[in-house]
Amino acid sequence: MSARRHADRRARGTALVAGLLALTGCSAPASEPTTATARDWEDVLAEAEGQTVRLWMYGGDDKGNAYVDDVLAPAAAELGVTLERVPIADTGDAVNRVLSERQADVTDGEVDLVWLNGENFATGQQAGAWLCGWTSMLPSMEYVDPDDPLVSTDFGLDVAGCEAPWHKAQFALVYDEARVEDPPGSVEELLAWIEEHPGRFTYPAPPDFTGSVFVRQVLYAVSGGVGEVPLEFSAEAYDELAPELFDRLAELEPALWREGSSYPQELGELDQLYADGQVDFTMTYGPATLPDLVAEGTFPATTRVLLVEDGTIGNASFLAVPATSGSQAGAMVVADLALSPEQQFQKARPEVWGQYTVLDPQRLPGEFRERFAGLPQSEVVPPYEELSDGADPEVDAGWVTALDEGWRRQIAAG
Amino acid sequence: MSAAPAVPAASRVGRGLLGLWLVLPVVPLLLWAFADRWSFPALLPQEWGVRGLTEAAASGAGAALLRSTLLGAVVAVLATPLGAMAGRALASRQVPGSTAVLAVLMSPLVLPPFAVALGLDVLLLRLRVPAVLGVVVLLVVAALPYTTITMRAAYAAHDRGFEEEARLLGASRWRTVRSVQLPLLAPALAGAAFLAFLVGWSDYVVTLLIGGGRLTTLPLVLASAASATGNDSQVAVLSLTSVLPPVALLAVVTLLGRRGRR
Numbered sequence: 085m086s087a088r089r090h091a092d093r094r095a096r097g098t099a100l101v102a103g104l105l106a107l108t109g110c111s112a113p114a115s116e117p118t119t120a121t122a123r124d125w126e127d128v129l130a131e132a133e134g135q136t137v138r139l140w141m142y143g144g145d146d147k148g149n150a151y152v153d154d155v156l157a158p159a160a161a162e163l164g165v166t167l168e169r170v171p172i173a174d175t176g177d178a179v180n181r182v183l184s185e186r187q188a189d190v191t192d193g194e195v196d197l198v199w200l201n202g203e204n205f206a207t208g209q210q211a212g213a214w215l216c217g218w219t220s221m222l223p224s225m226e227y228v229d230p231d232d233p234l235v236s237t238d239f240g241l242d243v244a245g246c247e248a249p250w251h252k253a254q255f256a257l258v259y260d261e262a263r264v265e266d267p268p269g270s271v272e273e274l275l276a277w278i279e280e281h282p283g284r285f286t287y288p289a290p291p292d293f294t295g296s297v298f299v300r301q302v303l304y305a306v307s308g309g310v311g312e313v314p315l316e317f318s319a320e321a322y323d324e325l326a327p328e329l330f331d332r333l334a335e336l337e338p339a340l341w342r343e344g345s346s347y348p349q350e351l352g353e354l355d356q357l358y359a360d361g362q363v364d365f366t367m368t369y370g371p372a373t374l375p376d377l378v379a380e381g382t383f384p385a386t387t388r389v390l391l392v393e394d395g396t397i398g399n400a401s402f403l404a405v406p407a408t409s410g411s412q413a414g415a416m417v418v419a420d421l422a423l424s425p426e427q428q429f430q431k432a433r434p435e436v437w438g439q440y441t442v443l444d445p446q447r448l449p450g451e452f453r454e455r456f457a458g459l460p461q462s463e464v465v466p467p468y469e470e471l472s473d474g475a476d477p478e479v480d481a482g483w484v485t486a487l488d489e490g491w492r493r494q495i496a497a498g
Numbered sequence: 499m500s501a502a503p504a505v506p507a508a509s510r511v512g513r514g515l516l517g518l519w520l521v522l523p524v525v526p527l528l529l530w531a532f533a534d535r536w537s538f539p540a541l542l543p544q545e546w547g548v549r550g551l552t553e554a555a556a557s558g559a560g561a562a563l564l565r566s567t568l569l570g571a572v573v574a575v576l577a578t579p580l581g582a583m584a585g586r587a588l589a590s591r592q593v594p595g596s597t598a599v600l601a602v603l604m605s606p607l608v609l610p611p612f613a614v615a616l617g618l619d620v621l622l623l624r625l626r627v628p629a630v631l632g633v634v635v636l637l638v639v640a641a642l643p644y645t646t647i648t649m650r651a652a653y654a655a656h657d658r659g660f661e662e663e664a665r666l667l668g669a670s671r672w673r674t675v676r677s678v679q680l681p682l683l684a685p686a687l688a689g690a691a692f693l694a695f696l697v698g699w700s701d702y703v704v705t706l707l708i709g710g711g712r713l714t715t716l717p718l719v720l721a722s723a724a725s726a727t728g729n730d731s732q733v734a735v736l737s738l739t740s741v742l743p744p745v746a747l748l749a750v751v752t753l754l755g756r757r758g759r760r
Contacts, residue, residue, distance in 0.1 A: 138711060143722030144729065146553060170711035171557070173721040180616075181710055188623030194710030381535075 117209070117246060118407035120218035120416075128221065128413045133164035135414030139403075140178035141199040143171025147373075151437040155430050159421055165414045170195075175204045182213045185408040192410030197418060199250060201401040202239040203481040208404065209246060215405040216246040218416055224423035229444035233477055234400045240315045240480025247402035248419040249442035251431060254472050255297045255396040256371040256465070262386040263364045270393045271305035275332070279339045284364045286341035286348060286357070289496060290488040294351040294369055297397055299487055300479060303329045305394060310476040317482030326487070330494040337495070347496070359383055365390075369399075371471065372438030375462040389465050395474030400442055425452040432459055440468045524741065530734035550731030557719055559736055566699050566716040567743070569637070573698030576638045578691040581645020582683075588646070589653035604647075606640045615707040622708060632708045637698050644693035652686030688751045696744060716740050 137160070143149060149169065157167040172178055178198045185193040198204075208214050219225055228235055228249060235249040236242070257274065259267060263284075268274040278285045288295030304310045306328050314321045337344030341363050348354040351368070358366035359382050368374065377383040403422060405415040421427055425448055428441040445453050461467065478484075530536065531550050533543030587593050588600055606614070615636065622632040660682065664674045680687070702717040720736040723729050 140711060142725070143557070143719075144725045146556070146729070146732075149557065171714065171719065171722040172706070172711075173718075173725040177706055181707065184616075184619045184707070185623055187620045190623050194629065194712060 117212045117214060117216040117244075119216050120221070120412070122217070122221060125221060125223055128416055129163070131413035132411075132417040135164075135411040136166040136168060137196040137411050137414040137418050138168045138170050138194060139197040139199065139418070140170045140172055140175075140181075140195050142175055143169075143173065147437045151431055155436060156418070156422060156427060159427065160418050163417055163421065165417050167418055175200050176207075179204050179208050179213070182208060182406040182408055183211055185406070186211065186213055190408050193406060193408035195406045196409040196411045196415045198404050198406065199401060200247075200404055201399060202478070203484065205238050205247060205402065205404060206241050206481045208406075209241065213406055213408075214246040215407050215409070215412055216244060218405065218412075219243075219245045219248045219419075222248060222416065222420040222423060224420050224425075227425060227443040227447045228423070229447065232442075232444065234398055234475070235442050237477070238402060239399065239478045239484070240317075243402070247404040248423060250401045250403050250422060251428070251439035252398060252400045252442055252468075252472075253369045254371060254398045254440065254468065254475065255294075255301065255369050256367065256374075256471060257390040257392065257396070258358070258366045258368060258371070258374065258383075259388060259390050260358070260361075260364055260384050260386050261388045262384065263361075267388075267390055268392070271301055272394075274390070274392070275302070275305070275336060278336060281364070282339040283341055283343075285339070286344070286354065286363055287367065288351050288354050289347035289349055290491045292348075292350045294354075294367055295347070296484060296488055297369060298367055299329070299333070299491055300483070301397055301476075302333065303487065304397075304476055306332045309394065313479060315477060315479050315483075317480050317486060322483070322486050322490075326490050329487075330490060330498075333491070333495050334498060355382075370438070371465045372432075372434055372440065374464045375434055375460075376438070378464050387464055389471065391466065391470065391473075393474075395476050396471075397478055398472050398475035399478045425449065429455050432456065434460060434462075440472075524738075527734045527737055527741075530730050531738055533731050533734075536730075550735040553729070553732040554723075554735040554739070557723060557732065557736075558714065559716065559719055559739060562714055562716045562719045563739060563743075565713060566740075569633070569701075569705070569713065569715060570695040570697075570699035572634055573637045573641050574691040574695040576634070577641035577645045577694035577697070578687060580638070581642055581690055581694070582649045582687065584642070584646045585649025585651075586653045588650045589656075600646075600650075604643045607643045611640065611701075611703045612707075615704045619707050629708060629710045629712045633705055633713055636704045636708055637701055638694075640701070640704070641694035641697040644697065645690040648686055648690040648693065649683075652683050656682060685754060688754045692744075692747060692751045695747065699744060700740070 139152065141148070141152070149171065152167070152169050157169070160167040170178075175198065178195055178200070182193065182195050182198070185195070200208075205214075225248075230236065234252060238247065261267075264277075266277070268277045287298045290296040290299055303325065304313060307313050307325050313325060340347075341357065348357060351366075354363070354366050357363045361384075371389055374383065374387060374389070378385055378387050403415075403419045405412055405419070409415055422431075423442070425443060428443050429452060431437050431439045432441050441456065445456060448456070465471065529543060532546050532548065534547035534549045535545035536543035584599075584603060588596050593599055618632075618636065627635075656679075660678050661674050664678045665671075669677065700717060701715075702721060705713050705715050706718060716736070716739060720733065720740060723736055724733045
């Protein structure tokens with residue numbers, strides 16, 4: 085089975101470290117963001133020439149690593165920028181490094197670019213760790229829809245020109261057509277299906293990234309739609325909405341695989357259960373990898389994505405430039421390159437990486453619109469437009485932490 | 499080991515069990531390393547292959563292996579003589595407050611490396627210490643408890659009479675060290691160097707935090723591969739790559755030790 089994970093997972097620990105740093109009594113650096121001075125793009129290109137950009141990114145995704153090494157880095161080299169990939173087990177490590185460098189007033193730090201979203205972005209933003217106001221300078225931004233909520237906010241937090249979009253992800257429920265004769269059409273119906281077919285469904289235990297998204301998806305459903313959930317976290321909203329969610333999940337438990345006495349600890353285990361036919365559903369935040377898994381025989385040929393009428397949660401991941409980077413011009417050039425139609429198209433090809441573009445097809449030159457439209461269609465996964473129809477936004481990072489903790493207390497321990 | 503008839507059967511069984519206990523965990527690793535497909539409930543991989551090997555090579559394991567070896571060697575080369583000097587001084591009982599000194603030298607054992615690295619990171623950055631130098635310095639300090647303890651015990655059992663004898667017979671100070679002290683202490687030195695090597699070889703936290711991504715060693719590559727799912731054969735290859743060199747080194751050290759005892 086090929087590695088399939090997201091940079092945005094495993095954010096835990098960063099906040100703790102940020103807290104620790106505060107506790108060590110080091111003088112807190114100014115938390116105002118550093119703003120890039122607006123200038124001509126030609127200027128930036130000229131300064132970037134000869135710079136080395138160290139991109140810190142989650143290293144557990146082989147396809148992602150190969151894309152950066154074999155596609156993005158050679159293209160950057162043509163612009164005179166050397167792109168080096170620093171593999172990390174946890175994106176929080178990069179944020180920690182930047183926070184330390186910021187405390188030490190380093191101006192030529194080791195981190196020039198970070199692939200991130202959600203909690204990691206929010207933690208850095210709180211400490212003013214990211215360079216802001218630079219994305220509007222990128223020529224490729226003209227292909228991005230400025231009103232697209234997925235790229236203008238990151239888990240509820242205004243992006244504010246402090247990170248450039250990288251690609252989109254869409255949560256998807258996956259089932260085996262051969263085993264599920266009456267696929268449910270909404271999350272509510274899915275919950276009912278689970279109760280009618282005991283032992284055929286389970287989900288990874290939060291804080292597994294995907295399990296955590298599933299719980300939020302159920303939260304939207306039991307709250308009566310995403311409109312009923314304030315995206316900004318507050319204790320009141322949590323106290324009002326969480327009990328119903330956890331009651332429902334507790335009610336569901338006896339109908340889960342092994343009567344909910346144990347949950348898969350991570351998505352990989354659920355995928356394995358699904359591949360072995362022990363359960364009829366799995367789920368993913370990267371559905372574009374499904375055709376590959378089917379083609380290589382890991383998943384049954386009758387694997388399909390479940391389209392639910394309430395829409396599923398979508399998000400985007402981003403590239404941020406630390407305020408401590410000494411190669412900011414080079415980093416901006418790489419971020420712009422990564423956003424160019426050619427690179428976005430390459431990245432979207434399933435055999436390269438299979439990540440959904442952040443570009444708006446309406447804004448693309450005709451040639452690229454055709455190339456994107458010509459990406460291989462699959463029986464397994466519907467096109468992104470269909471998949472993301474009525475997409476739900478992510479709640480803010482405060483919700484994520486609170487719900488994961490609530491799940492641990494009430495479901496895992498309950 | 500010469501199969502001495504004096505070794506009772508019970509002892510042999512005990513040794514066998516111990517060996518099994520050590521080798522058993524490596525068996526699934528070996529299987530996984532050459533399994534292209536191995537899913538529940540099959541007892542053995544359904545498809546054999548070298549995908550794990552090619553994936554591990556693609557993830558930069560080769561260069562990382564070199565860097566890890568170099569880092570371990572540098573730490574061993576620095577921490578072993580330092581530990582030997584500290585051990586000799588502490589064993590001679592000529593150090594005032596030797597218990598306190600020992601406690602300070604041992605402190606890296608009780609302090610969580612994560613906290614130390616995090617605390618020192620900002621300081622080292624402020625002092626503009628180059629990242630790689632910072633890593634080496636911190637790891638040498640982390641290795642000192644092991645080398646000091648090993649060498650203190652060795653010096654405590656070491657009879658200085660041999661050195662005095664050599665000096666009386668007219669050997670120079672350096673000659674005494676080279677021809678008397680070093681051969682007598684070779685097994686202990688090898689053991690201490692081995693432990694120090696392991697500190698550098700296996701470190702994750704310090705290399706990552708202080709090294710600032712400059713030093714992508716084997717543990718870093720392994721951790722980033724292991725944090726994903728579905729990489730099992732690649733992770734198995736990387737794990738074996740991390741386990742085998744120390745085992746080989748241990749065999750060498752043991753051999754050296756046996757020769758020293760003769």
